[in-house]
Amino acid sequence: MHHTPESMRALRLVGDELADTTVETLFERGEVGRFNTLMRYFSTAGQELPEGLPDVAHEYLRATAAPPAWVDWDEMERARLFFIDNNVHVSTALAFSAMPACYVIPHVARLLSATHGLEFPSRRMAETGQFTVYLMQPDAFEAGSRFVPAVQKVRLLHASVRYHMRREGLWDEEALGTPICQEDMIGGLMIFSIQVLDALHRLGVHMSAEGAASYFYAWRVVGEMLGISPGQAPADLDEARRFSDLYMTRYMGPSEEGARLTRQLIDLYEEVVPGTLLDPVVAALIRYLVGDTCADWLQVPRSAWDTAVRTSPALLGVLESIEDRSPLGAWALDRLGHLTTHLELSSLTRGRVMQYAVPERLREEYGLGSTASRADRWVPPPPVFPS
Amino acid sequence: MILERGSTTRLHRASGAVITVVPRRGWGNTVAHTGDGAESERVSDPVLIAAGAADLVVEGVGTALRRAGALLGRSDLAALAQDGREELRQRGRLALRRHARATESHMELLARRAASRGTGPGDA
Numbered sequence: 001m002h003h004t005p006e007s008m009r010a011l012r013l014v015g016d017e018l019a020d021t022t023v024e025t026l027f028e029r030g031e032v033g034r035f036n037t038l039m040r041y042f043s044t045a046g047q048e049l050p051e052g053l054p055d056v057a058h059e060y061l062r063a064t065a066a067p068p069a070w071v072d073w074d075e076m077e078r079a080r081l082f083f084i085d086n087n088v089h090v091s092t093a094l095a096f097s098a099m100p101a102c103y104v105i106p107h108v109a110r111l112l113s114a115t116h117g118l119e120f121p122s123r124r125m126a127e128t129g130q131f132t133v134y135l136m137q138p139d140a141f142e143a144g145s146r147f148v149p150a151v152q153k154v155r156l157l158h159a160s161v162r163y164h165m166r167r168e169g170l171w172d173e174e175a176l177g178t179p180i181c182q183e184d185m186i187g188g189l190m191i192f193s194i195q196v197l198d199a200l201h202r203l204g205v206h207m208s209a210e211g212a213a214s215y216f217y218a219w220r221v222v223g224e225m226l227g228i229s230p231g232q233a234p235a236d237l238d239e240a241r242r243f244s245d246l247y248m249t250r251y252m253g254p255s256e257e258g259a260r261l262t263r264q265l266i267d268l269y270e271e272v273v274p275g276t277l278l279d280p281v282v283a284a285l286i287r288y289l290v291g292d293t294c295a296d297w298l299q300v301p302r303s304a305w306d307t308a309v310r311t312s313p314a315l316l317g318v319l320e321s322i323e324d325r326s327p328l329g330a331w332a333l334d335r336l337g338h339l340t341t342h343l344e345l346s347s348l349t350r351g352r353v354m355q356y357a358v359p360e361r362l363r364e365e366y367g368l369g370s371t372a373s374r375a376d377r378w379v380p381p382p383p384v385f386p387s
Numbered sequence: 388m389i390l391e392r393g394s395t396t397r398l399h400r401a402s403g404a405v406i407t408v409v410p411r412r413g414w415g416n417t418v419a420h421t422g423d424g425a426e427s428e429r430v431s432d433p434v435l436i437a438a439g440a441a442d443l444v445v446e447g448v449g450t451a452l453r454r455a456g457a458l459l460g461r462s463d464l465a466a467l468a469q470d471g472r473e474e475l476r477q478r479g480r481l482a483l484r485r486h487a488r489a490t491e492s493h494m495e496l497l498a499r500r501a502a503s504r505g506t507g508p509g510d511a
Contacts, residue, residue, distance in 0.1 A: 248494075248497045249501045291491060291492040
């Protein structure tokens with residue numbers, strides 16, 4: 001859909017009716033605890049629903065079990081191949097660019113700090129990472145897949161955040177509309193799709209136009225499964241550029257929460273990076289990917305590494321050339337990428353399976369206050385600014 | 388520097404080193420002009436090349452030694468080291484500029500646009 005600032009404003013008032021009704025009913029009937037317990041046993045598509053599951057949850061899980069009817073499976077297969085080719089780059093872009101991009105939208109930063117807790121960003125990172133890995137499995141949309149149940153649970157998780165933010169008066173509805181509204185959901189979709197492609201481009205990753213388009217397509221499918229109203233998400237990368245630029249330029253700015261979340265994120269990554277010598281690389285890479293203005297808003301520390309990191313596209317360019325020219329080199333780098341991604345993910349999940357449970361209360365559930373610490377190359381479309 | 392005793396050819400260079408070469412049987416001889424007014428005799432190619440290379444090394448070493456000697460006598464060693472560091476830094480900067488991308492990140496362009504429009508946390 002071709003959006004204008006006016007059509008986007010209208011999206012601020014709309015949430016996700018199906019999931020919202022389900023969650024409200026579960027809370028009204030006091031069935032959230034039972035639901036969460038039983039849902040731990042429901043983790044693969046096609047599996048029989050656990051006995052004793054509340055009726056409303058039953059109906060929700062049936063209604064959301066299938067991907068949209070319009071899905072082109074050849075396109076999805078191309079997306080999967082794109083992810084296999086670029087998995088380590090995509091993970092890097094998600095971690096060092098997409099997460100800070102969420103924090104640069106002040107109302108999103110405020111919502112995130114109210115939900116996943118200032119001291120505990122690793123949980124959301126682990127959930128996002130596991131979600132992406134599930135999405136890119138060959139059988140993501142088949143019986144036995146872990147992806148579809150994960151989507152169903154995340155959609156309810158978002159609905160429960162809406163429920164709690166409203167009930168606890170943590171959200172200024174008059175100024176900001178509905179919490180996790182349609183505009184913010186599509187904005188999030190842009191951050192994880194076209195903005196990740198922007199970051200890959202900045203890292204010097206060689207992408208085909210077909211690969212980039214299919215990566216975006218896969219996220220568009222996921223967006224609809226996560227509750228974006230059918231037909232509302234941008235249809236292709238050009239429309240995505242327009243939506244993404246309008247959304248970002250309208251809202252992006254500094255905030256106390258954004259800076260604090262970024263500090264937590266950097267600390268978390270520094271824990272994952274072995275030793276301390278390379279710790280400043282984390283901040284330098286974020287600064288390189290999001291640019292100085294955003295990095296200053298988020299108070300990303302400066303260091304001598306800022307200059308050194310700028311050579312990373314040149315270094316990556318060498319690896320990419322090897323990959324382009326030699327099948328053996330491509331295979332070796334693929335294996336290395338695969339290992340790196342899994343190492344990154346397992347250091348975040350620490351062996352847990354993320355359950356995406358519906359939080360009964362925001363702060364306790366999320367640990368707030370806890371002390372735990374190629375030939376046809378694609379280039380991003382130019383910025384689209386409102387006149 | 389003497390390559391071999393009892394030679395028939397001597398080459399004099401500005402460095403003061405004397406290179407003595409012996410023509411050997413079986414090698415193709417050629418006429419070598421040293422250009423410094425010394426003897427001009429028939430010298431084989433490989434010998435001439437070896438002599439040239441040796442000369443180059445000797446000149447380099449000689450110059451380096453003279454510079455080192457002069458250096459030790461200087462009182463501004465620290466400033467000199469600072470200059471050297473600065474030169475390396477400048478070289479590094481140029482090298483990085485050669486390799487790094489000149490373009491800004493897309494997010495940076497958007498952020499500047501947002502900042503110029505005065506948008507911020509309260510404008511949502």
